[in-house]
Amino acid sequence: MALLAVEEALARVLDGLSPLEAERVAIENAHGRVLAEDLVARLTQPPFDASAMDGYAVRSTDVASLPARLRVVGVAAAGAGFKQRLGWGEAVRIFTGAPVPEGADTIVIQENAEEANGVVTIKEAAPERHIRPRGQDFREGEALLFAGMRLGPRALMLAAAMNHAELLVRRKPKVAILATGDEVAPPGFELGPDQIVSSVPYGLAALIEAEGGEPMRLGIAKDDVESLVTLARSGKAADILVTIGGASVGERDLVARALASEGLKLEFAKIAMRPGKPLLYGRLGVQRVLGFAGNPVSALVSAHVFLRPMLRRLLGRAESKRPLPEALAGMTLKANGERQHYMRAISEWREDGTRIVSPLASQDSALSADLARADCLIVREPLAPELPCGNRVRIIPLDSD
Structure with a gap:
């Protein structure tokens, strides 16, 4: 019998998967989460014409001929603007981020000016105005972040600048990890003469967390149906159950047989893939089940090929349909x-x-x-x-x- 092609197996694994429900979280807890809605700016940024440099706010007509001597009539700082209108022959000492006073249309940088006794002498005026106009960054009502985006440092900084204290994100997919086999023991334990270290759960848990999921470590099941069923039941709350080992059809490969007693509808157990030919997939009610080979390399490669796309589909990740680089x-x-x-x-x-x-x-x-x-x-x-x-x-x- 021909082995199932990887593309067909992946299509079956992803069939019917849709983004999980959304939940609202504080922005400080949103790193790595996936947006569930487009995010719209709640304000205009900057909210006023702002100085881009430290210097003096002036009228361009007053510095058309240099050197120019202007009377300093006040100070404008970030959070404390100059409230009057700038008149002819006047200047305001201004600092970066401060609102540009009404009447001013140019900032002369402080390196090109010299102040003494309330008068500033403008020695040179660059062609740049050094003013960030109102709304240069974004405007109220503008959509800047979009559903399906994963929130990293830049996106979170922008969301905060847009005045959002809470964000609507997808619930983290829960993935239960169940290792199997009498021969495996956790790291750090003294191994018996025929035992090996159970390493795969740690690689899988790291991959799940990196993709925005929540791993649930169920432990190691013995090679008997009762142990497998008992531990599998402890992961019923998970969206996906991943088993490690026992995914083939040998006499001691008990995963499919044990989960069948719980209602597993098995769809396939072998695919045309190297490494990772033994790969079990089925449905246990609403839960999806992936059974990886116990070989560490096969399991982690299989996770990249199958588990990672499942997680991205459940999170509604925007890049989930991009072709491989x-x-x-x-x-x-x-x-x-x-x-x-x-x-x-x-x-x-x-x-x-x-x-x-x-x-x-x-x-x-x-x-x-x-x-x-x-x-x-x-x-x-x-x-x-x-x-x-x-x-x-x-x-x-x-x-x-």
Whole structure:
């Protein structure tokens, strides 16, 4: 029987997924969250013509002929403007950010002026007015941030400037992580003679948090149905249940059998993917279930290919439909086999910014250290012919990991 293609498997995984409900949070708690509505400015910025420099506010006609001597009639500072109208032959000492006095149309920078005994001598007037006009940045009612944007430092600073103290954002998707296997134990424990460290949950939890989700660590289930079911039930509140290990169809691969007793509707269990051929997907009521292979590299690569798009769809991320970026192959790539291959690779950059990617010497899916060295995955289509060095390849960046 032919294995399910990655594109078809991903389409099934994403089918019916829609953005989660919205919730309102204080702006100080909104970093990394995803906007659920377009955000409109509640004020005009700047709210008045503002000085862009320290200096003197003057009328341009008064400094048309230099040097000019003007009487200093007051001071304008940020938060404390000069309230009178500027008259002929007058100047106001002004500081950056202060409202430009009525009647003034030019700021002479302080380096071009000399004040003594209440009179300022303008020695030079640059052609620039050094005035930030009202509304230069944005105007009240203007939409500046949009639904689907993830809120980083720049967006949050703008939202605050737009006078928003609270923001409507998507609820964080909850992802329950359930490791399985008698052979695995948490890091830091003294291992038995046949045991290995359970490392995958920590990589998955980090990926989930980086994508804006909320991981729920359920622990490690033993290789028996009762243990699996008990721990899986503790994650019923999650939007997605991710299991690690036991995703194949061997005698001791119990995940599908255990969850079937809970009502799992299994859709597929193998895909044409390398690494990550054993990949279980189904629905447990409203909960989606992804079952990854226990191999750490296979699990984390599978998470990038399947779990990350699911999280972005649930969050309504604007970039969720963008195509994969491209780079140039740093060496000739051999013809590929029948499964879509995600090759661990490292990057170099040319002076012009072009990204050059080269696969690591070993693509053994058991090598966690090599995966940590990689900064991207090269995507090779099934049965792709040999690709000469310098040709374009699609990549999945791992830089943020």
